[in-house]
Amino acid sequence: MKKKRTKKRLTDELSVRRFLIKMKLPLFLLMILFLSVNTVAFSQTAKISVNFTETPLSEVFAELGKQAKMVFLYDHKLVESKGKVSVKADNQELEKVLKEFLPALGLTYVFEDSVVVIRKAPVDRPLKAVRMITGVVTDETGQPLPGVHVVIKGSHKGVATDVNGKFNVAVEDGTKPVFVLSFVGMEPQELKVSEKDNYKVVLTAKLQKFDDVIVTGYQTISRERSAGSYSRVSGEEVSKKANLTGNILETLEGLTPGLSVNYGTGEDKFLIRGTTSINSSTEPLIVVDGVALEEGNIEELINSNDIESVTFLKDATSASIWGARAANGVIVITTKSGKTGDHRLKITYDGSFTYKGLPDFGYRGLMSSEQLIQSAKEIFDPEAYPWATVTTKNGGALVYPHEIPLYQYANGEIDEIERDRQLDALAKLNNRSQIEKYLLQPALFTKHTVSFSGAANDIYSIYGSVGYEYNQSTERANTNKIMLNFKHNIQLKKWLKIDLTTNLSVQNVKTGLMPAYTNENTILPYEMLADEEGNPIDHSHTVFYKDYQDELETKSLLDLSYVPLDDMKEGFNKSKSVNGRVNLGIAINLIKGLKYEGRFQYQQNYSKSELFYSQNSSLVRIELARYTKPANPPSTTAPTYYLPTTGGRYTLANIDGMNWTIRNQFNYDRVFGKDKQQITAIAGMEIQSGVSTSNSNTRRGYDPQSQTYQAYDEKELATNGVSGAVYSNFGTPRNTLVTKMFSQSETEKRFVSFYSNVAYTYNSKYTLNGSIRVDQSNLYGSDPSVQFKPIWSVGVAWNLKRESFMDQVDFLNRLDFRFSYGLGGNSPKPGKGGPYNLLNAKASTMFAGLGIGYDIMYPANDKIHWERTRTINGGIDVAMFNNRITASIDVYHKLTTELLATKPTDQTLGWESFYTNFGDMKNQGFEVSLRTKNIFTRNFSWSTVLTMTNNRNKVLKLNLDGAMTAGKKVYMDYIEGYAGNSLFAYRWAGLSEEGNPQVYNAEGQIISDYQDESLTEDAVKFMGVTQPKWYGALTNNFSYKGFDFSFMLVYNFGHKMRRDVNNFWYGRLARNVSKKFLDRWREPGDEKYTDVPKYVSKTVENKTKSRDITFYELADINVLDASYVKLRDITLSYSLPKSLCDKLFMDKITLRAQASNLFLIAANNDGIDPEYHHYRSGLRGTKYGPSWSFGLTINFK
Template sequence: MRLLSFFLFVTLLSVHGEGTAQNVSISGRSLTIEKIFTAIKKQTGFVVFGNRELLSNRKTIRLEVTNMPLKDVLAIIFKDQPVEYSLSDKTIFISPKQPSITSPGKIHLSLSPVSVIRIRVVDRNGNPLPGASVIVKASKISTLTDAQGMVDLSANEGDILQVSYVGMETSSTRVTRSLLDAGSLTITLNTTDTRLDAVEVTVNTGYQTISRERSAGAFSKPDMQTIRNRSTSMNILQRLDGLVPGLTVNSSPAAASNPLLIRGLTSIKGATAPLYVVDGIQMNDISSVNPNDVEDITVLKDATAASIWGSRASNGVIVITTKKGGKANKLTIDYDGFMSFQGKPDIEYFPVLNSRQFIQAAKETFNPVANLWSTIVALGPVHPHDQILYDQYRGLIDAPTANAKLDSLASLNNVQQIKDLWYRNGMLSNQTISIRGGGQVHSFYGSLAYTNTMSSTPGASNRSFKANLRQDLSINKNLQFFLITDLTNTLTSFKRAIAPDNRFLPYVMFKDNAGNNLSMNHLVRTDSLRKVYETRGGINLAYNPMDEYNYGETRSDGFLARITGGASINLFKGLRFEGVYGLIKGNNKTTLYDEASSYFVRAEAAMFAIPSTTGGPVTYYLPKDGAKYAVTNSNQRDWTIRNQLVYDNAWNDRKHQITLLAGQEAQNQRTNNISTTVRGYDPQLLTYSNINWEAVAKAGGTGTNTFYSSSSFILNDSYKESETETRFTSYYGNAAYTYDGKYSLNASIRSDESNLFGKDKSAQSRPVWSAGGAWLLSQERFMEDTRWINQLTLRATYGVTGNSPIPPGAASYDILSPGTILGPVTLYVSTPANKNLSWESTRSINLGLDFSLLNRRLQGSLDVYHKHTSDLIGNQPVNPFTGYTQITGNLGDIVNKGIEARIQSVNISTKDFRWSSMLVFAYNENKITELAPATAITTGGQLINNSFVKGYSAFAIFAYPFAGLDALGDPQIRLSDKTVTKAAGVAKPNDMVYAGTYQPKYNGGFSNIFQYRDFGLSVNMIYNLG
């Protein structure tokens, strides 16, 4: 939680309070004002706002009141205290007590000579500020403005008039002779930072919201203002980087949908991403959530915090709550917009060989004996430098000619062409307009947003349009409803642009000096094979990347609707019913269009072109005219039904507090994909060619593709359909008990049943559970004299969470898929059943400490954890007589351990300037302790290529032990018996060297926020080490 200090008053605060009929019972000796306010909050719901220094360092009070009205209790509390208060809308405002005040509107000072000045106090919009405090500093006498913001004040020349108002900056004005002559003055007050120190922090688990003091679990709440200020991504997950201890964020484009790990890796084949919950409903992908619509984020990390989510919570849970309107709020309209310039990728960041170095290395490593020309030609393609070297070796050209050709290649450099032709400056922009307001019965929040993502790839487009509306209806104190409707339309398109990588050697140019596009036939097949098929089919098979860019396009049009509704009904005192019902429905249409001029369309036609043996025309089994057109329609329909009872009660002067929750949840997730592909397509006439697939199969023999390099087979892909459905039914319970406001116990249990688990009863009936305790040490009597410690809490938890298998790679029954290779209709078992398949189980221990020191200028938390995951899901060896060598099963264990820390401080806080800092640190180390791989590791090469090895980190890197170069310049390795060799394939696993991990062990962030009046500066640093 951010440390925020807000001085409501410098001299005088006067807010006309409202009475309350709520009664309070408090008993105790040596009670501080802060402890009394905590008790008042628990009993009445009234919270206190103001400078915390006013609550600390005050003399203690002995208080014995029973069922006394709140306003009478406050009168007793503040009697003879240098503090005054006011009541408004369930809030107690506190301020320093001011000198005696005369009646609002007029004051006469017994000074001579004096003049009367009429003062009007307004805000920036010219609205009067009634009840503003106006004080003459020299005399310490003050007054308040009336309903029109006016006051008549007697003052002397040289006096300082100081004006203050709730939520406004204090203004000081010197009385001059010209001011006395004018007789009137208008003072405009500017708004100030109204972020106050709240007395309480709450934890939202997605099922319930409880106070931080009553929760023993490990959770983190990132600073929402920092998240909103980050404009490098519209994915709110990537904005969390460096803000949450134990949260590792992968910012690469490939990880855009699931970029997070919480407290390390707990699965090697199952889901590794956290469970995402938005407004109480699970979502697999939250990239459609607008960060500007998010009100709060809670990251649940240990078993006690996350176990209520059952067999899907081992990787942690991220709970997102979106914004809503407030009761009796004025209508407000906000605009938020940004444009982030991201530039081009730095393709020279990696130290790679230039053309001359590359050619020299190619000449030095050329070995035509080990790599026979016949083998090279068969595998293809053959790059230009290889062609030259082999031509010389085969005697087709002499050495001077070969060297001249190689020198010509060495003089070329395509870096600038790649920068100019295949990359552009990336840019991200977003515009959001939101509106909120409400009355006593109905409140609302709505927003409209437009996002334009222009990637660094030319021709790519990504635009999204969003509409969000939340409505809350409060019929009475016993009956409330809410409805959230969130709609997103995403439009994307991209050309057939290539991604220049190691396929494009440093000397390969895309344009000649005249600006003409250059062919790169060597990228697809050898010249000899290309000429054979060109002759056979009469089709030009030249490959030109620059031309291909315009020969095809992929477009998608996606629509996603997220509808969530809920009800809360108070049945009788302490007991209420809560229901949450969610529907996520979406569809996405993706079209792939490749013209007849496209190389891949030409290559398909040429592959199945059969020349006549009698000199007649060529027979084309696939059309050589017309485009290839593919359409995929993806449909998603997820629904969730949750019903629960919540019992919340306190007794014996709130010495005992208990919260009980029990409920049932059902969830269904279903996706359906239908793809159709036609050839010979005419977009103007909307016609296509009918293909005789049986004849194609005969023409292609076994169907082997000898030319079309993107595939080994030509597939009958005219129609494909797939469907995945996941069902869960769950029963859960949770209890939280607090004694004397200091000792809290938490416990939860949940049982899940799913079609993802095996049919065996032991696989289905495996409840998860957790238990934990918290001790609010700072509330103990022996801590009363330690005034520099504001809050100190010790936490300890233990529990079990789960991680369910991922469909369709694992299932409790055989999954059949249709065959697509040319020939008769076939089915095959794509996923064999495993009746004993169960979810991965993680047992975790967490010890934690929360602290707040030095009048809350320094606060933070420290956690130490140990997680042991068993029943890892992976490929398990089975008896080959089953027809399979391996199936998906439970086969191993992995352990994670780590430390997390978060420290926040207010370094400087003055009237106009504020500097606060936050440091986040996390350390995680894991090890695979048990593993039964489907295939035994017997060579060093297998060890390098194997992703997971028993006894090592899940992110382990292995390498050959380098022993230098021999006399011929060939690399050598040193085996475990000290033998040095350069022979291939002789290294065994025990010869290899463990080279560490590719996942950093240390990560976190350091942020500083500087605020000067209405101007702010945020400086953030994110680090990943080890």
């Protein structure tokens, strides 16, 4: 039987046939080769017999070839020039014959297969004379430096210094080469060889040298030729710290003066030189590779290991080129590139693991179970909250476990002993370990990056990286992210260069569902989540009282039980985001000094989030009960369900953002006037556009397996709702649907800009800078008066050290003075105002049956424009004692006019407020950066970096409508005549004899009635500001042989925060509260020992003519100094010896261990860590202990 050949078999046979066919030619050539080799070997040993006298050489070669069966190949002119020859041989080998007569003719031969090639014999040249150059290389202290590379410039010839720092290099006599000396951690140095043969070279450390160039995003310019205020941080410093936080901007804290990182909840986190806006953006503009990075979070797209440098632009001269978005400063990030000329492929691995752990629950100062039970017994008031009320719908229908024995005892159902037994049993329970086990997880972060760089030739270079991050948060969110980065540089011609950068990040987040009605903040300390065997415990009491639950279940025929640990399993919460960026640049040298640069960037970001609650989740079951009518009459018909009874609730949210930038720019750079004058100028135009669209879809009755959902009448439920529902919303007669099926929004911003910048330098000493830019945008009004307002700056710099009269001042290495003045801008937020009304679609029960209506969110304002910030800056840069001490000092004054904010207006116009320009604010201060090289020897070094900034601001004008009162002022943070971010407080006058709070009015009279007319705005006291006035860091770096050790202390001084106080003043004890409740006033006379007001049972008793609890909460006694010093990080690293790395075929291996937030010194005595605190409300946040990180860096050979 003939077997049927399968497709796979046929494919395999065809592959074999193709292989054999392809191998025929190589096999044939191989046979020829073997034959050729055999023939050649035979021909070279053939016997020759000739006898020529005065015969042309060409005839001799012909006869020799004939006898040896070989072909002679030669240059006829060369052979003819040798004339006639005499050759005699008797049965000799061909090679011996040739050796005897050819050398005398100045010829030689080469056998190539069956061919003899005749060539002109090389001429022996005499050896050139050489001389030996010797020297010794030391550091600035005179210590010899072994291993310094000494290479002749322009060649690969060189040596390394020995253990005594000595070197010997042979050079051609009569030449004067240049040696390049390089050593890790030292500045490269060139040595010009003269007539002498012995030299001494001193290398200086890299750390202390000022940055040579400044990258503004539009150009790269020498620091000496700029009058602006800049500072620069290396990418190595960023990546070293980023492993601890995973946040690029946070790692910049303390590395540069002027940047404030405020961790206080509710405060502006990142500020450069203070707050310059009230209701618009306050954070600096982020620029990556010359283009503003849109849509915020740079961590979504940029790998910290890919950063080459970070430059801060802080004054008008440096930042104004960025136009109406740069008033808050600019952070320019430059990513790494491959190096042309370096043909070796360099591969680096960097990995780290950081453990943050669980939060410190004790930090929040909440009561223990025992304390809570005791307090519950003390405040229990069955008359204020009768059993008949609390168990009904209108009374909330909630009775907490600790209240049940109290009510039972009050109603005579149990005796005191049984009451106390039940309460004691609750007091002995502590659910902290179960919260940590079931609701939370330890926070940790791991990151791995493989990067490579190299160049195929002098034309093309590449840098690339692949990164992976895993972030596990305490709230049970697990994030996986992959990041790709490739950067190409192509020098097609001497006059044409192209660069292309592509970034891609893909992030997946899975967040564990939290129970619908339980979290670590609301659960009572005795409420256990599972029994001793690990079985989930029912917590229905947190939603309904048992009898009320039974009633609802009977009417709805639904199971309304609530078990938190089961609830966490009923659904999923996940999201995915994709971010991409393409940055393409072209540079064309047009004529000498003139260059064209074009750049295009396209950025796309997309995210999708999915939230699903199954039909078994308590949220879906209870929502269904809200839109269910009971059967009428009962037990004869089924209830009426207005929502699907099967399937869950599924919400899909999408965000799609697109941004692009096109820039065309001309650069001019020429030196003229006998090299004494230099002018550098740029001029260009830029177009930017960004659109972000978001939508949300909610489907009920959704089945994730079949991906189908059920229909229901959303319009009816959203407009008219359901009356007489089984479970009414807090006693209201009608339940209306809040979570709707679909919503969508779109935000668009466009800019068209024209700009120019010029720098003129004379004699390398005097520099003049100027810039101008005009921005047009759809964020402004369409009135020409606001669309064509220029942003500009001027600046001058004087390099005093280069003056001839400073030549004798040897201890000074540098002395520069700088001054600048200019105008910057801050654009309105998208979606807040502009030339058109901003509308919001809305359905309302007030207009039932009329369909969808529209609210005017923000009315059109044809004259709205960017905030204007005028900045004056004066600075000095100093370097002394061979750069052992370097310092920069800047003093600045910023005046922001026409602040943007939402202003109340006449409601008869159709809206409550509008977005407009209406105020002025100033900022002033100074900043210092000091670097010292304390010790530097052969094996040990110690250097220090100190940054210090002082900033103070004041609101000069704020056109607010309405009279100011004490009750308004105490909550406000921006008031005319005061600093921005102000904190105000009542003047505390103690407790009354009844235990109620009292304050002083402006005349010093004691007031307890908040409606007292004498309680004017002057009665409120200015306490300070929530932003630090002084901030900076002290960093010390130590190095000993292969070990490196560093630590950074950060400090923030001069700001205030509210104290965390008891905030439980009335009602039932339904949640855990502060331990400070235990210090409350209880009886007359306690006012002498405590300032904590008394507790009252009923809500109506809490705010009366004799009691306003905010008098205490917002009193001056509860405002604390928020100053602190914290050990931000400590790092120890070790680089393995070079000999060991060579054995492992590695170039360098470095191990490191890091820790952050090891200790705190705070000005307050309440144990508050200001970094985990809400400065205005006084609430304590979630505090973590130190973070621990371990990392490894490998540089492959």
